[in-house]
Amino acid sequence: MTGMRSKWALALAMVAVLAVGPAVAAADGDGTVVGAGAIFQIGAGARPLALGGAFAGVSEDENALFYNPAGLATLGRPGLTSFYSTQYQVVGYGALGLALRKLGVGALYLNSPGIPGAGEGGEILPNFAYSNLAGLVGAATELGPVAVGVRGKYLLVRSAELVGGDEPDLGPAQGTGAALDAGALVQLGPVRLGLVVENAVATPIRYSTGAVEAWERRLVAGASVRLRSLLLAADVESVGGHSQYYHAGAELGLGLLALRGGITAPMGGDGEDAADSRELTAGIGLRLGSLQVDYAYLMPATLPDSHRLSLALRF
Template structure:
């Protein structure tokens, strides 16, 4: 790509980000029953607004598009940590290799004091713990086409009333097609699901979603590479028809110069930025999400080591 061409592309993308940041779109991420049980993976995708399904070229594919595991060449272990909203801790660990990957995460509140009606400490406290495990797989059908999916298990626990512990599961099929400079991915989240079932036999359904994304990659020169990504996410109704009035966009852009990466994005609720430093087999990723709704900004750090 000529320098003027990629400069125009970057300028256009940044203009779109600024325009979308001033508008409200999509759904509230935390209004769905399973939202706090699954906050995503990896700082790199977060830094690009969560847009990753059409690229999925590293260990984060386990979560974002497991079909892409069929194209992985190395075995990698990944960890993440992210303070959420100033009072929750979110972390996880996983691994991925060609064809298969496993990832787990947990959200923990720590001890929270229970005050009386006057705000005084009662000596009673509680804590909240939730998380999920993901098993993903992907198998190439052709040199540029791979099918896959992931199975997820959810749990939640509140120490005040363990009889109300919740459990659930879901299965998400996925597909990805990759060319020399582009990628196209599709995944149906919660295509099969048992919902979330609590101790009182109360049941909450997990929302089915269609997610599709495209990526474009170009080498500006020998050491510099540009990735531009766009995902669209829409809820599916009972007959698997998408509600296009509730589409959530995820946009991302990433620039690599040797072992240093910088990125920015938009996820329908927040502007995001991120960076990476890669030294031989080790990569450190960082991301920041700045919410428009007044929520505390969220940082995420992840570490990947490849064998």
Template sequence: MDMDTRMLERGRRAAWAAALLLGLLLASAPASALGDGSRGTSGAAFLKIGPGARPAAMGEAYSAVADDIHAVYYNPAGLARVGAWELTGMHDRYFQGLDYNFIAFAVPVSRLVSRSTGVWSEYAGTVAVGVYDLAVDGMERRGETDTNEPTGTFESDDMAIALAYGRRIDEKLSLGGAGKIIRQSLDDRHGTAFAADLGALYQLDKRLTLAAGVRHLGTGAKLGGESDPLPLTGYLGAAYRLREPLTFSLDLGVPRDRVPTVSVGTEYTRKFSDDLRAALRAGYFTRNTDADGFNGVSLGFGLGFGRAGFDFAWVPFGDLGNTFRYSLLLKF
């Protein structure tokens, strides 16, 4: 082993150790160490809603599974696995009249480089842009009269735009990061914040993948006169492919504003031909068990036709109602 190879190996180990240590520190620290530990103390709470029907059906246990455009949210290091141009869109008719939409586009840098130079490199990485939007309109304005009768309506709109990049460091380790601009609007009040995500993936062997990282690290979300910290979350994840079509995943998350969360998921895929494939998915997420009634579980399926894929997820929130997510993914 020559000097350059040894230095690369040491750098790879140091980078993975640093990422893993960060995840372990966040995952093992009490909530009070990351904030005041009480619920509802974070601003821009819409950032907690993970996009995509496929990840949602797996209980959002996706940080180590991430191998498509949804890595822009769950673990930007997973963008290193994206080998084709990808475009996705998702719609979620949330409970209480909330509409949640997500659109993202990924471009492998290696494809751009190979077109101009004729040289292909799997270590060039992938760039992605994601847009998240949670909106509700028709909310009644009250409290302006003695009778507390509604005097009109107003709207709320929360949006984030993320620019992410992930690349392979070597055959086992991938690193990634994302920067986000967050814009909130509530009636006549507006606020802007900035955040970053960091992530790492380590392919231990052909079956087991490990993940670590942090989401929503940034400035406070100021809406009106007060500023609230963002919902900072550290995470650790693992994905294990038991057999070729069957995958199990596990995520541990530590939000700054509540107790740690655990999510588990599974996915069974079946390929019928070169152009036709299907998947069944299920998951459980402890964060979704706050409401009374049947909640926590998630179910979904996926259908693939050539370079196009459709995914569906059902996520119940007990007495609050059900959510149904629909995603379309195209590869070029």
């Protein structure tokens, strides 16, 4: 009886997130800037990235914590995953996650050192760094064929503010904020359907300078189908109600080896702008006993190519 009560309590918590989220998001007043929490949209784990980011309807491994928390309820084995990359040869970005059956904790880190500084009048200022440190906690349960999950996020941002005077300089600035996400997964034979609502409830990021930054609502609907050794996946994503993208990917299992490919592109866009936003991906995975090694190669249309490597240890 206690276990059933905990399941329904988690389900009701997710429903509450979906119900009150719009009211909280609309409560942000004047002076609020939308766009916080972009670190959570970069993506973690080389396997999902090699699939073009199409993972909301898959979420069957440790990466569920980062893509759809409902997937934590269906994990077969606990796992520890780590990930690091140099974003476009400039920004350091990494992730660490521990996923257990129905529970998960993780962290994200982003650091961009040595950014050239310039004042309002074009004067040269000392170089400054911009960094994000984020923590995640997820929980999930199963209600019949449906898995539901919630994920809490805390973000710490460190940047710089312009200090005026006869000789303008850069001083430290810091901001913090938190948000709550909800996810669902349903298994229908070989087909899996997923839905994620990110930043459904959030407290704006408030900086020591007095600035306030709001979290953008992000909706992701995904589907996947497994046909023996072939996995096909696709996601549709809406960010802030103003940007829509699709993600599609495929994975072919060859024993201990897996080959992957994918694409991310804006929806409804044609011409040069859409082509400039398109990203092709490819990757490979190798299972060595309890160790999983995944590699992804990202090929943006305009930015430099980047390499992603992640390791997972399953218990």
